[in-house]
Amino acid sequence: MKRLLKKPLRLTPLQLRLFKTGLHAVFMGYLIFLGWAAVTDNLGADPVKALIHGTGTSALNILLFTLLISPIAKHLPFPSLMQCRRLAGIYVFVYALIHLSSYVSFELQFDWALVTSEIIERPYITVGFIALLDLFLLSITSPMWVRRRMKRTWQHLHNSIYLILLLVLIHFSWSRKTALQEPLIYWIIALLIMTPRIQYWIQHIKRRR
C-alpha cells in the first residue's frame, strides 16, 4: 500500500503523553456524559435502554478503532499510534463492563436469578457475555510484565480480539427484532477494516500448502 506521509509521524514522549491524555479525555469524557445524562433523566424517554445501547455501541466503536490502529500506524505511517492501542483496548473492556453492569443493575434491578437465567438461556446474551469474559482476559494480560512472561502465548491469546469482534457483531444483530438495522452497517464497516487482514490470512494459508 502507498504511504500517505513522506516521513513517518513520530511523537516525542511529551507529545505522546498529550495525545494519550486527549484519548483519555474523549473516552472518559463520553462515559461521564452518558452516566450524568442517564442519572438525571436527560437521555430520552428510556434512560436505561439509552445507557445500555450507548455503552454497547461505544464499546464496538472503540473496538473498531483499536483494529484500525495497526493499519494506520503502518501505512500512514504513524508508528507512535501503536503506543495507544492498549489504552483503547482497555476502554473497550471498560465500556463493555459498564454495558453489562447497566443491564444487571438498572434493567434487571439485581434480580440475580433472572440475571443468571437470561445469560444462560438467551443465546444473544450468552454470546455477548463470552465476548466480555474474553475482553477481561485480554485486559488483565495487558501489562508489559505479564506480556513478557507469557511469551508467545500472549500473541495467541490476544489474537482472540478477532473472535471478540465476531461475537460482538452477532450479539448486536441478534438483539434486534429485524435484520435490516444499524448492526448491518457495523458488519460492513468491520468487514472493510478486516479486509487487509483477511487477504493476508488467505495468502498465509496458500503459502503453507
Place this chain on the structure above:
Amino acid sequence: MKRFRPSQTFTDNQVTDERVFQDRRRLLKSLGFVGAGTLLSQSAHGVGWFDSEPEFEAKSLSFTPSDKFTTDEAKTPYTKVTSYNNFYEFGTGKDDPAERAKSFKTDPWTLRIDGLVKNPITLDYDAIMKQFAFEERIYRMRCVEAWSMVIPWVGFELNKLIQLASPLGSAKYVAFETLHDPKQMPGQRNPFIGGGIDYPYVEGLRLDEATHPLTLMATGVYGKTLPPQNGAPIRLVVPWKYGFKSIKSIVRITLTERQPPTTWNRLASNEYGFYANVNPKVAHPRWSQASERRITDGGVFNQQRIATRMFNGYEEVAPLYANMDLARYY
C-alpha cells in the same frame, strides 16, 4: 522580431500546484462526497435549530373520563409517550417516528370497514372525530420488549364501530391494516429504514376479542389528538395484549372467516404469535416476559421493575381463552 507578451502574468504562488491539478477530479469528487454527506446527515436527523418543517399540532378533544377503565398507577409523562415509539414505517429507532412523522398528513383520511358485514362503512376524518362519543381510559401498555407505560387514551369502543357495520354470522375474525403510503412513510420506501418488514402492517383479532368492551379505537392521548408517531388519526388499543397488536394509523378493518395474517407473526412465528396475550409464564425466545420495566419519570436510579401480570392485569378477558393452552397459542 516581435516579442511575445503574455496578456496576463502569473507569479508562482498563483499557479495551481501540479499535484493538485493532476488530482483535480478526485478532489472535486471528494468535495461532492462531503457535500452529499452533509445533506444526508441533515435529512437523517431531521431536527435542527433552524428547522422549518411544520410541527404536528395536537388539537383538544372533548370526552368524558371513564370511571371503570382507569388506574391509580403513575402515568407515563406525555413527552415520553410521544417520543419513545415503535412505528417502523418511520424508522426502527425509538425516537425515529417522533422525528420523521412530523409532517405526516392525517386529514384527509379514510377508514373503511368491510368484509363479512351487512353494512360496509367508510369514515372520513370528520366522521372519525365526530361520529362517536369519546371517553378517556387510562390503560397499561405492555410492550413485547419488556417495558411498559401507563397511558390516558381518548377514543371509543371498537365494538360500537363493528355493530354499526352489523357483522354477518360467518364473521369470525377482524383484520386491520395500516396506511400504505411510501411517499409519506420512509420505512415503506427503504427497507433499511423500515427494518425490512413487509408493508402494509397488518394485525388481527378474533371477533370476540375485537368486540370486548376493553378493546379501544383511540383517536387521542392526554386529551388531545394523537401525534403521528402514536398512530394518528386512529389506532387500536388492546391493553391485555403486547403493544404490537395495537396497530396504528388504520385505513381498513375487514371482517373475515379465517384467521388473518399478522405482520410480526409472519416475520418470526416462533417469537410472535397471533394471540400475543401478555403472559409472564411464556418467555419470548430471546428474553423473559416475567417482569417489565415501567417507564415513568426519573433517571436510571429511579427505575421500577415490576412483575408482569397475566393479561397485563386485565383478568376480565380470561373467559375468552377458557379452554385454550396459552403456552401453545402465545
